Amino acid sequence: MRAALFVTGTDTGIGKTWISAGLVRGMRQLGIDAVGMKPVASGCEPAPDGWRNEDALALLAASGLGVADYGAVNPVALPRPASPHLAAMDHGVRIDPALLADRFDELRARHEFVVVEGAGGWSVPLAGPSPSWILQADLVRRLALPALLVVGLRLGCINHAMLSARAIAADGVRLLGWVGNQLAPDDDQRDVLATLDALLSTPALAVVPHGVEPDAELASAVLGLV
Numbered sequence: 001m002r003a004a005l006f007v008t009g010t011d012t013g014i015g016k017t018w019i020s021a022g023l024v025r026g027m028r029q030l031g032i033d034a035v036g037m038k039p040v041a042s043g044c045e046p047a048p049d050g051w052r053n054e055d056a057l058a059l060l061a062a063s064g065l066g067v068a069d070y071g072a073v074n075p076v077a078l079p080r081p082a083s084p085h086l087a088a089m090d091h092g093v094r095i096d097p098a099l100l101a102d103r104f105d106e107l108r109a110r111h112e113f114v115v116v117e118g119a120g121g122w123s124v125p126l127a128g129p130s131p132s133w134i135l136q137a138d139l140v141r142r143l144a145l146p147a148l149l150v151v152g153l154r155l156g157c158i159n160h161a162m163l164s165a166r167a168i169a170a171d172g173v174r175l176l177g178w179v180g181n182q183l184a185p186d187d188d189q190r191d192v193l194a195t196l197d198a199l200l201s202t203p204a205l206a207v208v209p210h211g212v213e214p215d216a217e218l219a220s221a222v223l224g225l226v
């Protein structure tokens with residue numbers, strides 16, 4: 001198999017890395033050579049070999065790759081923890097979707113499955129305003145990826161999930177389904193989950209409890225849809 005998907009979420013800090021890294025590990029447990037990719041990381045620390053982002057490092061570890069492959073997993077690493085277009089401007093660069101697409105193609109050529117983690121939520125800008133805006137959705141379309149929506153189960157997530165699902169559809173991207181991610185321990189969200197199930201037109205692929213890593217079961221469910 002040679003496939004890929006884009007992991008987006010209802011917001012920043014709601015578990016995209018938790019789910020993406022778990023998916024990569026789950027697929028690898030199933031014998032698939034899966035790797036993670038964080039095309040654009042804003043919020044990096046300096047290291048001897050360049051800027052390093054903790055999401056990218058988590059994906060690198062889940063993928064069984066070493067530091068030599070850091071740049072393949074995270075081609076654009078920006079210091080400021082901000083919207084990518086602002087972090088890039090601060091750093092004196094403009095994010096180039098063509099470069100990201102080349103890096104993605106290289107990774108996909110070398111591995112069976114690429115789990116691509118987005119930055120922030122769905123409608124984040126990558127570049128702009130001048131000479132034009134480039135949104136994350138433009139990159140997802142260019143890479144022809146289906147999306148998986150991580151819903152961070154906290155107050156406000158019903159609205160965020162509905163808006164995200166609508167925006168993904170309006171942007172012409174196929175939404176495979178969504179994953180509920182329990183951000184807080186001992187938080188009974190059954191009625192919220194039932195509401196999401198009723199309102200979202202795509203299937204719930206899993207509900208990941210707090211402290212539990214997604215595993216081969218979620219990986220199988222996702223693989224059945226791509």
Ligand SMILES: Nc1ncnc2c1ncn2[C@@H]1O[C@H](COP(=O)(O)OP(=O)(O)OP(=O)(O)O)[C@@H](O)[C@H]1O
Binds near residue numbers: 019208210
């Ligand atoms: N199911 C979970 N159980 C325990 N901790 C979790 C779970 N999901 C997420 N977390 C923790 O919540 C925090 C935010 O999660 P994560 O970094 O995956 O969010 P994100 O959506 O990837 O954020 P960003 O927008 O910065 O990429 C992290 O500290 C992570 O370890």
Ligand SMILES: C[C@H](N)[C@H](N)CCCCCC(=O)O
Binds near residue numbers: 012013042043080120
């Ligand atoms: C810094 C953070 N952890 C993410 N990498 C980027 C989040 C961008 C959010 C932009 C926004 O929607 O306002």
Ligand SMILES: [Mg+2]
Binds near residue numbers: 016017018055117
């Ligand atoms: Mg992340």
